[in-house]
Structure formats: structure tokens, C-alpha cells
Amino acid sequence: AVMVAPEASRLDVLINSVALTATPIAASASPASLSIHVPSGVLRRGANTIEFRATQRHRTDCSIASTYELWTRLTSDSVTLTFEGENLGQIVDVTDLAAIGVDAKGTTTVRVLAPDFINPDATNALMRLIQQLAIALRVAELRIELVDELTAPPTPGTLDLVVAPFGGLPKQFSALREQAAGAGVASMDSPVDGNPTLVVSGPGWPDIMHSIEAMAPSMAGADRPRIDLGRTLVRVDGHSETSLANLAVTTTEFNGRRYADQFQFDLPHDFYANRYGQMELVLDAAYSADVLPGSEIDFYVNGQIASATPLLRTDGGLLRDTIIRIPMKSLQPGRNVVDVAVNLLTESDQVCSPGWTGTAPTRFVFSASSALRMPMFAQATTEPDLRTLAANGMPYADRSNVQLVISDDKNARIAAMVMLARMAAAAGKVLPVTTVPEAALSPSDDAIVIKPLSEMSSVTMTRVGLSTGASEASGDERVLTQFGSGRPGGPLAPAINWVLDTAGLSMDDLRVLPGRQSLYAPPPGSITMTQLRQPEGGLWTAVASPDANSLISGTPRMIQLDTWRKVAGWVSSLNGDQLVVQQPFAVHVATSDPFNLVNLRLVAANWFSGHILSFTGLLTLAAVLLMFATSPVLTQIGRRK
Structure with missing residues (x-):
């Protein structure tokens, strides 16, 4: 952005947590190119993580609002790794399939050559093999092309896949026919004039399926995260505490106005606690005496604001083991993203002296010793x-x-x-x-x-x-009702809507029968x-x-x-x-263990939180039963005349 001050802003590039460069951000007029030498020993076999961190300062303004004018964009199609050496691009083992990578658009393509594609046995084999390849290639989006021959020139991010009985193998794989005629075979090759090629063959489709299943352990790659995730997500279970350091958060000393960070974690597929309860963030942080009241720490869970904690002390403060309670209503099974935003108001920024924007002392520290504390939650x-x-x-x-x-x-x-x-x-x-x-x-x-x-x-x-x-909600009916609010009408509508708004309810919350x-x-x-x-x-x-x-x-x-x-x-x-x-x-x-009374209680708490009238009816029924149960006892107490 034009407002980024190049003398006080920098771009840090790290590979596997090793800092390679810290270069000024000075490309407001047009994109600039940057070439970085990667020393020997930084890259490693398997998954490697590349990080870009931007520290940006405003040219003229010292307010929090001005930080939203600062941005740095990387043109993804020009960010590349260039290697030097022998046998580059040679993939000869299925354990290295993830090294095929992506093309300039971030896509991985599998070109399938399967002459007997319509055969039901061939379909079952291919459906399994393609799934194994998606896991081995570590990609969320896989492009698949059906081809008749492997004649296209080599292209980045492309794997050629040949699946056929030995008699249907193309002539360029004639050397494998004799071996495939006797037993199932899976061969990985990287021809000089073609893409990496995986050939799976055998006497018949049962043998091919056996070879595909035998490859599965080598293709699993449990320690290699998907490309879109960057890191393997840490599983967070109920009644547990996880340090933010384990969630890839690093301790940061910050001297700006708006600090932003993010961490991700994984919840079980049967997480069922989105209507009740709170998780806790045990915060370790500190801020200087320059920070004014009105500053705050905000937490967003899956894009929804979950907590806003003000910084009230005027003489600086140490937030050691500070409990921040975050409602679990925004959590979901699988991947969850927590964004941290710290907005700092300071006396020095109100003065905004010339040159101050890049020389301010540290005013906030966010420690990786902070922890995420998850309560016991319902699983169903x-x-x-x-x-x-x-x-x-x-x-x-x-x-x-x-x-x-x-x-x-x-x-x-x-x-x-x-x-x-x-x-x-x-x-x-x-x-x-x-x-x-x-x-x-x-x-x-x-x-x-x-x-x-x-x-x-x-x-x-x-x-x-x-x-x-x-459907009932389409056609003329949908057009005529498009302006409806779904709220009750009639003479009592204002009173009913007031009650709903005050209690934070909707008509769906009051539904008894589906x-x-x-x-x-x-x-x-x-x-x-x-x-x-x-x-x-x-x-x-x-x-x-x-x-x-x-x-x-x-x-x-x-x-x-x-x-x-x-x-x-x-x-x-x-x-x-x-x-x-x-x-x-x-x-x-449904619960996996119907006899776990603790879990059943938590499941009931979550279910009743979404079925208010059912809960009210149950309380009423319990009160009536209690009345009838105590009535015989009460009638025997006291004088009758």
C-alpha cells in the first residue's frame, strides 16, 4: 500500500522456523521482486513450512484506524522455489508423491489412463486409488483428467496414473507386462520427457485392488499436513489444556497499534456443545504504562466475535494466568480458527511525533505460554x-x-x-x-x-x-414471500416480538415438533x-x-x-x-456410548438449550409429579380440625 513507510516496515521470510531475510516493504508503485538464498540444511525431507510475516508502519498517521490502510500482497503465481542439483523432479517412491506439488494456479492434476474404466471392478479400484492419492498428495482440491494416451509434455503439479490389467498396458510399459502377468504390481517412475507416472497392474482387477490396498500405508503420510492447512492440526479433546506454543503461536514483543495473530485446532467429529458452556483462554501477556484505557484484546472464533477484554490499568500490567471465557457456540466439529486482535491506544501515539512510528519501544507482549483450556463437552x-x-x-x-x-x-x-x-x-x-x-x-x-x-x-x-x-419455497410463492421476516403478525405481534428480542429467541427456538x-x-x-x-x-x-x-x-x-x-x-x-x-x-x-451418564447429562444440556419449550414442559411435569408425590405426606401432617 502507498501508506506503508518503507524505512520502518519489513517482510520476514522463514522456512521451517529459520529466518532467512528481513527486507523493507517498498513496492507501492509497482510489484517488486525478491530473491532469497536458502542455505544448505534448512530444507528437509518431507513437509516444509514457509512463512511470510509483515510488519507495517504508516507514513503519517498513528491511529488504530490508519492500520487498516496498510496491506502487503504477494502474487502467488510468482512465488516459487528454484532448485539446483541433479535428478530434480525425479520421484521414484510413492512416499514422495506429495513432492509433485501444484502448478502456477495452485492445482494438482492426476491424468488417468484406464482403458477399462467402465468396468465395475475397475471403477471400485479407481475410486479407492484416487482417494489414496488425494491423501498422499496432501491437497484438498484434486483435478482429474481422463486421457487415452500419455503424450502430453511434462507440466508442474501433474501425476500420470495408469491402471489396467497386464494385457491393457500401453506399449511404453511393455517391460512391466511380464511381471504384471504373474502378480499385482505398482511401479513409480519419472521419465525425463514426461510427468511422474504411477502404474498399477496385475493379472486381473482383484490383483490390482490388492496392490492398491498394499500401497495405502506408504501413501498415508500422517506427519504431513495438507497444503491448505500449513501445519497438522492439533486435536483438542474435552477436559484438556493445550499450550498455544503447541498451536504454532510464538511469543511476540509488539510496539505497534494493532497486533493480529491466529491459531487453529481440531475438534472431534462428534463435538456437541454449541449451545452451552465456555472454553477458557489462560492468557499470559503484558503491556506498558504507555497503554491507555480503551485498549482491548479481541478474540474471534470462526469469524465470529467471541470475547472483548479491555485493558483498564494505566500503569502497565502483567496478565499472568488471566482467564478469558469464550462461549463455545461458534465452535464446530473439525477445523476451528481463532483470531487474536489487540488494539492499543497510547499517549505517545496521540502526540505522534515525526519518526516515532518506527522507533516506539515495546508496548505489548503476547506469550506462547498462554493456553487453551477446554471443558468436558458433550460428544454425540x-x-x-x-x-x-x-x-x-x-x-x-x-x-x-x-x-x-x-x-x-x-x-x-x-x-x-x-x-x-x-x-x-x-x-x-x-x-x-x-x-x-x-x-x-x-x-x-x-x-x-x-x-x-x-x-x-x-x-x-x-x-x-x-x-x-x-418446491414449496420456489416459484411464485418464493417471489411473493421474499420480503417476509418469518416473524409473527397480528395484533399481538409487537408484544410477541418484544419478548423474542429481549430473550434473544426466534420462533424456531419455540418449536416443539419438527x-x-x-x-x-x-x-x-x-x-x-x-x-x-x-x-x-x-x-x-x-x-x-x-x-x-x-x-x-x-x-x-x-x-x-x-x-x-x-x-x-x-x-x-x-x-x-x-x-x-x-x-x-x-x-x-446419537452417542457412541449410551451408558456414559456424564456424557448423557451433557448431551441433554445441549439438546434442551435448543428446545426451550420442551425443557419448560419437563420442568412443569417434574413439578406436578413432585406435587403428587408429596401430597400424601403433607396430608398426614398437622391437625385435621
């Missing part, structure tokens, strides 16, 4: 819940078998592979899917249906909550995910579009990072750039 699964599927691949990742229904169209099958790869990357494990004909679906078992609505039977559409016609779930009609050109629990017990998830072209083009847009992290509810429909999410009326809650 809720169905339907697409958010849990998107975050952890659950509950399918823990099942022994999941039915999979896909289209007969080749490109639509590629879309199904892309979607399964995204779910596997979220789960960190392979979803055990088996393709079945749509007519053979068992409603008592879990299922994933990835098909266009034009190829889906009416029975299946109804079971996954979809329709091709206008509303009727209507079918959802996806708009033309959209892609929709739905999830419903079947009366027979199975949990069915559908990924559908009105036609095959919409499914093929919509799947890559649905799995994009920003969109995928917003998937939730029982319906998530992406139309253009707009994601529509509908929450279910009826939710099935």
Missing part, C-alpha cells in the same frame, strides 16, 4: 449434517462399507472421483465405498449417490430430498449436496445437478476451499458463486 453425532462430512468425512470414514451410486457417463464418473477425493482428504482416510446399481440400494445401509437428476429414479430422489419440479421437510428443487445449472437419514436406518448423501453438464462443471467449484468450508445443513446448493444452506427441521442425535 447429529444427522443429517453435511458440515461434519465436509470437515471430517464422517460418518462414512468410520463405516465398514458404503454404497456408491454413480452415473454411467465417463465424465460424470470423473466428477464422482473428484468428490470422493475431497471427502477422503477431509477425513485423512479412505472412504470404503462399493459401487452398486441404483436399483440395488439398501435403505438400511449408508449410501452416497452422485448422479444427475435426469438419470435418478423418482424413488431415490425422494429419499435424498430432491425433486425436479418447483416442521415438515419439503423436497428441494435445484436451480438450473447448480450443483447440490443433500443428506437425509432413512427410516430404515441408513444415512444417504447425494451430490446432484439437474443435468450431467452441471454436475461435471459444478463439482470443481463445490470442492473449492472457501466453498467447501461453508457446506453445512441438510442442503448445500451452489448456483454460480452463491451457496445456499438449509438447516434440517428434524435432527437425529
